[in-house]
Amino acid sequence: MSNVLIIGAGIAGLSAGIYARKSRFDVMMCEAHSIAGGNCTSWRRKGYLFEGGLHWLTGSGMEQPLHKVWREVGALRDESRITNGDPFMVCDWHGQRVSLYRDNVKLETHLCEVSPEDMPRIRELCRDIRRFSSFAMPVTDIPRLKVSEKSPSIIPSGLKMLPALARILPLSALSVTDYAARFRHPAIRLLLMSVVNPNYDAVALLVTLGCFASGDGGYLEGGSLTLTANMVKRFEELGGIIRYNTKVTKVQIVNGRACGVVAGGETIRADAVIITSDTLTAIDTFFDVPLREKWMRTMCMNMNRNGVLLMCSFVSIGVETDLSDLPESMTFPLEKPIEHAGQRITHLAYKLYADSAGYAPKGCSAITLIITGNTYDYWKQARDQGCYDEHKKELFEQICTALEKQLPAIKGKVAVWDVATPLTYERYCGTWHGSWMTITPPGTKRVFYPCRLKHIGNLYFAGQRIMPPGGTPPAVSTGRTAVQYLCRDFGAVFQS
Numbered sequence: 075m076s077n078v079l080i081i082g083a084g085i086a087g088l089s090a091g092i093y094a095r096k097s098r099f100d101v102m103m104c105e106a107h108s109i110a111g112g113n114c115t116s117w118r119r120k121g122y123l124f125e126g127g128l129h130w131l132t133g134s135g136m137e138q139p140l141h142k143v144w145r146e147v148g149a150l151r152d153e154s155r156i157t158n159g160d161p162f163m164v165c166d167w168h169g170q171r172v173s174l175y176r177d178n179v180k181l182e183t184h185l186c187e188v189s190p191e192d193m194p195r196i197r198e199l200c201r202d203i204r205r206f207s208s209f210a211m212p213v214t215d216i217p218r219l220k221v222s223e224k225s226p227s228i229i230p231s232g233l234k235m236l237p238a239l240a241r242i243l244p245l246s247a248l249s250v251t252d253y254a255a256r257f258r259h260p261a262i263r264l265l266l267m268s269v270v271n272p273n274y275d276a277v278a279l280l281v282t283l284g285c286f287a288s289g290d291g292g293y294l295e296g297g298s299l300t301l302t303a304n305m306v307k308r309f310e311e312l313g314g315i316i317r318y319n320t321k322v323t324k325v326q327i328v329n330g331r332a333c334g335v336v337a338g339g340e341t342i343r344a345d346a347v348i349i350t351s352d353t354l355t356a357i358d359t360f361f362d363v364p365l366r367e368k369w370m371r372t373m374c375m376n377m378n379r380n381g382v383l384l385m386c387s388f389v390s391i392g393v394e395t396d397l398s399d400l401p402e403s404m405t406f407p408l409e410k411p412i413e414h415a416g417q418r419i420t421h422l423a424y425k426l427y428a429d430s431a432g433y434a435p436k437g438c439s440a441i442t443l444i445i446t447g448n449t450y451d452y453w454k455q456a457r458d459q460g461c462y463d464e465h466k467k468e469l470f471e472q473i474c475t476a477l478e479k480q481l482p483a484i485k486g487k488v489a490v491w492d493v494a495t496p497l498t499y500e501r502y503c504g505t506w507h508g509s510w511m512t513i514t515p516p517g518t519k520r521v522f523y524p525c526r527l528k529h530i531g532n533l534y535f536a537g538q539r540i541m542p543p544g545g546t547p548p549a550v551s552t553g554r555t556a557v558q559y560l561c562r563d564f565g566a567v568f569q570s
């Protein structure tokens with residue numbers, strides 16, 4: 075039996091590990107951290123649980139082709155509970171509440187009532203959402219692969235997607251900000267800008283809204299910890315091994331083939347290596363001789379462009395008050411913008427987790443906020459100058475002051491707070507500058523990178539960076555594709 079070494083036990087690594095074990099390879103996974111999951115994680119502080127890496131799951135809907143993949147890797151099971159909170163998000167515009175409903179008819183009626191003068195644009199938005207609700211991430215097999223069960227043809231789902239495909243060109247020329255700016259009502263503008271990062275092209279926004287409208291994009295009870303734990307369980311049940319606290323520093327290449335890795339000074343031999351840690355970091359650090367692949371040069375060039383790396387400062391706050399009567403997801407404008415790391419923050423969006431779901435002690439609530447923006451250099455400088463913790467406190471205080479105005483009940487009730495910066499993500503997940511997804515700005519082509527190399531044998535890549543914009547669906551899907559290449563190269567039958 076050939077043995078495969080997988081670098082990283084995030085969603086891509088676990089996916090690759092599970093499919094490789096099913097396809098009868100011996101599998102060992104090296105994970106730098108003491109836990110699995112990578113970016114798909116949550117953390118506990120003083121009885122609060124802060125959901126850090128999963129807000130909605132594409133493929134949670136049973137109709138989606140990706141659902142089958144989540145089931146195959148054991149992430150979703152018969153007993154999994156998915157909630158599709160509706161409204162998905164609410165905007166509080168100086169006391170007026172405007173909701174982003176998943177239900178398309180309800181959304182259209184509601185928004186037209188809120189802003190009759192925006193009616194033509196609202197109708198167009200809802201028409202686009204309906205078109206994009208047939209949009210699905212295809213699940214395919216690579217050519218010339220022996221498979222235990224062929225993936226269904228993508229032609230029927232491709233045909234259903236035709237109406238959405240016709241909208242891709244005009245929408246991809248607009249940023250989310252441009253798209254939102256066409257609406258006169260400020261609350262509708264703010265709602266649309268709070269779903270995905272406003273620098274994405276408008277396709278990303280419509281794909282997301284279409285996903286919600288189709289009954290997909292739900293929240294798995296237990297969130298990222300459950301998703302990860304279910305996959306670890308499946309991998310270990312299949313006989314896979316994870317070595318934690320084992321950071322790979324080099325991939326060994328001999329005679330044009332990958333034959334193992336170096337981790338903690340130890341050489342671990344393998345017949346094949348699958349790299350699922352961030353591809354950008356891997357390209358930079360794992361190889362003694364730089365790899366000559368064209369797609370890697372393209373990736374590095376694309377990712378070097380300003381603003382495409384999605385990163386954040388993640389603020390989590392535990393409050394000793396029950397906020398369960400408020401919407402779970404809220405966006406609101408700030409009376410006074412927050413100046414932070416050269417950025418001007420004009421609005422905030424928070425997620426609320428009440429005690430009933432096990433996220434906070436009884437009668438208390440957990441609040442999380444994602445402040446996106448490329449602040450890597452700012453935090454790095456703060457760390458180098460010894461004022462990292464001070465800057466974290468400063469950001470927390472600014473956010474907390476703004477939140478107290480919005481949620482007076484939390485005043486004096488903060489029991490715990492925490493700020494994770496891009497440096498935190500870099501340290502714990504090894505991602506390039508702490509970035510956990512890739513922004514697809516307007517006017518740029520979506521490039522999907524191959525999972526294998528032309529010039530080096532037995533070496534494969536998977537992970538969010540391979541399929542921008544990333545997230546857990548590309549992670550699980552590229553893990554599967556990498557193993558399909560592995561199977562084809564080793565003459566094995568791919569088992570799903």
Ligand SMILES: Cc1cc2nc3c(=O)[nH]c(=O)nc-3n(C[C@H](O)[C@H](O)[C@H](O)COP(=O)(O)OP(=O)(O)OC[C@H]3O[C@@H](n4cnc5c(N)ncnc54)[C@H](O)[C@@H]3O)c2cc1C
Pocket residue numbers: 081082083084085086087104105106107110111112113114115126127128129130131132320321322323350351352386388444502503504505510511536537538539544545546547549
């Ligand atoms: C705040 C936030 C919110 C998010 N919300 C969502 C959401 O709602 N829906 C969604 O789908 N996605 C969401 N994401 C994105 C999603 O979590 C990630 O894109 C996805 O988990 C990436 O998985 P991955 O396996 O490709 O990479 P990673 O998660 O980066 O996993 C890589 C693994 O490799 C390990 N590693 C790195 N270097 C080494 C080394 N040298 N040796 C050994 N191991 C190494 C890391 O420790 C890590 O475990 C969110 C992410 C964040 C941070």
